[in-house]
Amino acid sequence: MFKKKATLNERLTALDTAADLGAGFLTPSEHARLDAVAAAGAERRALSAEHTVVGFFGATGSGKTSLFNAVVGENIGKAAARRPTTSSPLAAVWEPEGSEELLNWLDVEDRRNRQGEFAPGAGPLILLDLPDFDSVEPIHREITTRLAGQVDVLVWVTDPEKYADSIIHDHFIRPHAAHSAVTLAVLNKSDMLKESDQRAVADSFAALLHEDGLKKVKVINTSARTGMGVDQLRTAIAKVAQAHSAQTKRIEADLVAATSPWAESKAPAEPPKQAKREMDNVLSQAAGADRLASATAAAYRKRLGQQTGWLLTSWMLRFRPDPLKRLGLREEADELGVHRTSMPELDASSKAIANRGVRGYASAISDGLPQAWSSAIADRAEDIIDELPAELDRTAAKTRLPAQPSKAWGIMTVIQWLALLAALVGVIWYLMVAFLPGALTPLLGDELVPEVEGWPIPTLLIMGGLLLGIVLGLLTAVFGGVIGANIKSRTKRALRKEVAETSQAKVVEPLGEIRSQYIDFLAAIRTAAGG
Known part of the structure; x- marks a missing residue:
């Protein structure tokens, strides 16, 4: 497609833009040269053209x-x-x-x-x-x-x-x-x-x-x-x-001379997407993805056991500390709307892992950039590294943790209570036969303990209630283990998603801004050069 050639005024404006974008990256003499040519050209254009x-x-x-x-x-x-x-x-x-x-x-x-x-x-x-x-x-x-x-x-x-x-x-x-x-x-x-x-x-x-x-x-x-x-x-x-x-020719020549050090430079290729994925994997590891996922799965199993386990033993699970609360993780924001954790600060190993991830990404996006811009990216990466532990803590805190069993499991709780009630009815029946038989006579006559296929009904109630409660408790424990493994995977994915968003905002965008500034600088240089 035909591209309209920039006018001389547009080229001078582009050079002025390039000088602004290059501030802090160019040497003092290079920056002064661009500034001087842009200023002199604009001033000369404003004076007698005759x-x-x-x-x-x-x-x-x-x-x-x-x-x-x-x-x-x-x-x-x-x-x-x-x-x-x-x-x-x-x-x-x-x-x-x-x-x-x-x-x-x-x-x-x-x-x-x-x-x-x-x-x-x-x-x-x-x-x-x-x-x-x-x-x-x-x-x-x-x-x-x-x-x-x-x-x-x-x-x-x-x-x-x-x-x-x-x-x-x-x-x-x-x-x-x-x-x-x-x-x-x-x-x-x-x-x-x-x-x-x-x-x-x-x-x-x-x-x-x-x-x-x-x-x-x-x-x-x-x-x-x-x-x-x-x-x-x-x-x-x-x-x-x-x-x-x-x-006009003099100003054009000045523009060509001033932009010549960069006129032939090519914009760097887009950084490989793999670089971002690798950084996110490393940061997820540093943020304790495995630990958090295991804690979430354990919390799910504990809560499911409390809700659906055998009632005669499941109450004891309440005395075991909740794995998530032990880490100080909240599944909902606090009264200030802030997610916090009391997870310990990243240890030296985790910090080293996180630092490696950020530096690796910084190196990937610096590829093809001049020394001044790549050094600026490296310096900014070091600043980010200093802030990263707190950012990863906040990322872990705001990750949605699927540790709460669904309400559908409530039917198991109802069945457990019914099973326990059946067993209690059997026990009370025998007690009344032993101590208050007269109370049952109007209801059952002389046969106070009727049988079914040779089995006393109170006994069936006791055995059935207890066995049903135990079996249901065991079944839900098995399901809890299977679902817990899925919860662990989901938690890892959820944390990685949050880490990806954090790295985008705190790493990719700040470092990419420097890279984009160089690309914009080259574009302004090409326009100023008449390209």
Whole structure:
């Protein structure tokens, strides 16, 4: 699908966003570079778009000022006694209307307005003669470095003796290698060379520029003394000015240069889902999933035994402590709506297990991230590890524990009571026969203990009631064991679900935020770079 190319303003905004997202991760110089380019681009866009600013840069003795005067058409570089040397920027301005704010932004005080136009169709133009960048005065180099980052067009002026000097290449030309579209290269004092050598030296200079990264810059041979190449340089400047695109191309070049360290970086792949599952398994283990599940199953068996066991013995189960209450676990929130436990704090082994889980996950999602971002994830993971024991305790506390037998088991309780009642009826029957036979005579006549198939009915009531109670107690105990195993598995799953939610909120999201910040940073960089 066709993607609309970002406008220059959108690219500058994206660079500003990238600077914000990179704060705390980029080195101070990297962050300052992004901030400076974003600010300078926005400021330049807000100033005169009609004027093209061309800066002449050169080393001491290169004849830069003389060439500047030759291009201007007047020796304005020495027109004032206060400027005997190139110690401060000097501006020659054609069509000065609207240039004041731009020159103020450039911090150029010495301004010379020129009559007419620089060249037919060139439009408003500002030529700057700048201090020598190899001056012994630090302020001169500071001015030159600053303006090299502000002018629309850069004119590098050198001579046959200094064209290969490392100062101009390492400190000035190479850092602006992305600016080929707004760069002119001049080999001044070419009259010092034999005519047959002029092209060879210019080609050598061009080769060095190519090595610096300026692939499309053509070298112009000039001589301020003889006037050689001056018209050709004027024509080249006029051609750039006539296009009225130097400002835009300069800002675009700045954006490309500023984003180049990251422009080719690829967003990291999504972390494997297995990493989250492995962490949840480890954290569940550290949270005491086995212990909690066993306690829940034991609590279920105890409560079922109390509810459905043989009534003559099941009451004794009430004196056994409830496994869940022993751990301080509540199946319902307390009066404050808070779940708490009195489970002991994670021991060293459990903490080590939990730490391994978090660090393993942090390592997995750091894969593919630069050192600064992966270090930030590692640091955040250590903070999370410090808070994890309390979080796991709260997770265990709020886990829904299926330790209470269902109400359906109540029918067994009713049957147990009926069985016990039957046995009691048999016992009372025999007692009444022995001690109060007259009370039974009106009901049973002379046969106070009737039989069924040779078995006395009271005896059947006693034996049947007791046997039924015991058998039911044994059966429910067996069922309790089977169901308890299922309860144990369900509890583990429930705790793991709670652990998964906790790890999502307390581990995945905080660490993922850092990772997402890098992805957003790269997206902003790509937009700023024009990708």
